[in-house]
Amino acid sequence: MASTNSPLRAFPFRLAVALAVTTSLMVVGIVGVNLAIDSKLSVIKRVDVAVASAPPEGANYLLIGSDTRSFVQGSTEEEAFGTGSDVGGQRSDTMMVIHVEPGSQQTLAVSFPRDLWVDIPGVGNSKINAAFNDGPDKTIETLKANYGIDINHYIEVDFESFRGIVNAIGSVPIYFPYPARDELTGLSVIAGGCIRLDGYNALAYVRSRYLEYYNVETNRWYPADAVPDINRIARQQDFLRRLAGIAVQKGLNNPLTANEIADQALKNLTVDSSLSKGDIFDLIDAFRTINPNDQSALDFQTLPWSSGTEQGQSVLIPKQPEANEMIAKLKEFGNAPPPATETVDPSTIKVKVLNASQKEGLASATLKELVKFGFKDGGTGNDDRGTIALTEIRFRPGSESKAKTLFSYVDPRARLVKDSSLKGSDVELVLGTGFKKLVKPISTSVPATSGTTDLATETPAPISNESKLGPPALRTRPC
Known part of the structure; x- marks a missing residue:
């Protein structure tokens, strides 16, 4: 039992x-x-x-x-x-x-x-x-x-x-702003800073749901997470x-x-x-x-x-x-093609936007935003299929680079579909129910894997009780 x-x-x-x-x-x-x-x-x-x-x-x-x-x-x-x-x-x-x-x-x-x-x-x-x-x-x-x-x-x-x-590579460096513990998993970090975790402590860290930080001045432990699961x-x-x-x-x-x-x-x-x-x-x-x-x-x-x-x-x-x-x-397969090998000027790409999302006015609003990004107005309409889940970028043969350029503006990623029957525009953007927004592309180049790897990540989730914990430990490389 x-x-x-x-x-x-x-x-x-x-x-x-x-x-x-x-x-x-x-x-x-x-x-x-x-x-x-x-x-x-x-x-x-x-x-x-x-x-x-x-x-x-x-x-x-x-x-x-x-x-x-x-x-x-x-x-x-x-x-x-x-x-x-x-x-x-x-x-x-x-x-x-x-x-x-x-x-x-x-x-x-x-x-x-x-x-x-x-x-x-x-x-x-x-x-x-x-x-x-x-x-x-x-x-x-x-x-x-x-x-x-x-x-x-x-x-x-x-x-x-x-x-x-973890043990095969030696350890993984993790930044702790303060001394930390989780009594349930056995995690124990006696000082803040860049701490290298072995296999045992790495498991205790990733399992931690009741992480606490220690204030050395007040000698008290405080919950670290405002929203523990997040x-x-x-x-x-x-x-x-x-x-x-x-x-x-x-x-x-x-x-x-x-x-x-x-x-x-x-x-x-x-x-x-x-x-x-x-x-x-x-x-x-x-x-x-x-x-x-x-x-x-x-x-x-x-x-x-x-x-x-x-x-x-x-x-x-x-x-x-x-x-x-x-x-x-x-x-669905075939939704994520290799990146375009050349950059195509949006001003040379005529885009028609079709609505298949059941959201009224979405095609018109999306086309206006595309025009602001520099694309040419190819008109709007409703897709004959009524509703689809995955957004599609349909393109004529020979317009692959133009389709891939538009692909980089769509969030979440769209499915590329070659369509020889396409007329009146270079590409068609068919908005599915999963479409969220247009984004301005950023560089996605892969850094070299030899030498020192920069493992910095985006800003972490907020710390609960931060005002009660005092100044955090210095964050140094490789954390």
């Missing part, structure tokens, strides 16, 4: 598993190009899973985070992470679909919260996590039945990989990008380190029996072009949800239309 405190341990642990999953894939993809992949494949465990055939443009990978505690040794680790008896052995507490297109420099990872209410085929209505009780085939069947998502490959990992990767997510994403950046730098500069990183990432993986050497190289091609410090390149999302109650249980319900818009991105 689970102990009374196991839910507290399990809740933040799921997020650490998510980091283990994404880090394993990312690091293997980034450093794997330097390794003899053939010699690594034999250590990967394989299972027979019914997966769909992958389209030529890429694949959807179902990633399951297994929360086995088999790695736990000694009372200290039992206190911090729990034991198998605390959480009922092994189960799935993280479910993520990674949408990979080797020709793209962006990869989308969508997490499906374990409490999503779904119809499990042959079982009935339940939380999506229950689908894994009947194995990966039932999970794949459930995703298809509820969301229409085809899964092309299956990968399962436990978070010992995460700790092993701040924790920001810390996790920052840590993951730092980890990837260091892995790139050390893996490319030292083949022995690269080998150790790959060993740690691969040894705890279980994959479908159809995952081939070619599929692994497709993963490598997709991930090794990513700039780990570019947050748009590593697009981590959670399926939009709202709270609900079903059969007396607190559950999560997909929030519409946002959930369907995100699911559409997982179902």
Whole structure:
């Protein structure tokens, strides 16, 4: 029977598993190009899973985070992470679909919260996590039945990989403005500043939901987070990008380190029996072009949800239309072409804007904004299909560069569609329900990975009780 405190341990642990999953894939993809992949494949465990055939443009990978505690040794680790008896052995507490297109420099990872209410085929209505009780085939069947998502490959990992990767690269530097602790996870930082975390402390950090900072003058601890879940997510994403950046730098500069990183990432993986050497190289091609410090390149999302109650249980319900818009991105391939090789002057591009969003006046307002950016007015109208989810940029043959120039102005990214029937304009911008806004393009060049990597990130989430904590510690490199 689970102990009374196991839910507290399990809740933040799921997020650490998510980091283990994404880090394993990312690091293997980034450093794997330097390794003899053939010699690594034999250590990967394989299972027979019914997966769909992958389209030529890429694949959807179902990633399951297994929360086995088999790695736990000694009372200290039992206190911090729990034991198998605390959480009922092994189960799935993280479910993520990674949408990979080797020709793209962006990869989308969508997490499906374990409490999503779904119809499990042959079982009935339940939380999506229950689908894994009947194995990966039932999970794949459930995703298809509820969301229409085809899964092309299956990968399962436990978070010992995460700790092993951190230890393989040595440590990850994290800035703490004050002494910090989380009594639940075991995190303890005795002084503020740039602190290097090993594998054990890295896990304690990314699991932290009750982070506190210490005021040395008043000798008091204060909650660090104004909104704990939001701040924790920001810390996790920052840590993951730092980890990837260091892995790139050390893996490319030292083949022995690269080998150790790959060993740690691969040894705890279980994959479908159809995952081939070619599929692994497709993963490598997709991930090794990513700039780990570019947050748009590593697009981590959670399926939009709202709270609900079903059969007396607190559950999560997909929030519409946002959930369907995100699911559409997982179902479509060929949406993210390589960047344009040349810059096209917007004044030479005639754009017609069509509305397929059900938002009245959106086409006219968008065209006016495009004209302000310098594009030529090609008129507006409504798309004959009525409503679409993904925004499209339709272009005539020979106008690829013009379409890619417009592509860089659209947020979120649009689908490029070649259309030989297009007349009266160079390109058509068809606004789907997922369209948000136009943006002015910024440089997206990838920095060199050798030498010193600048791991600075955007401004972190605000600190709670900052006025009570006094001046923060000096922030120095490499933090």
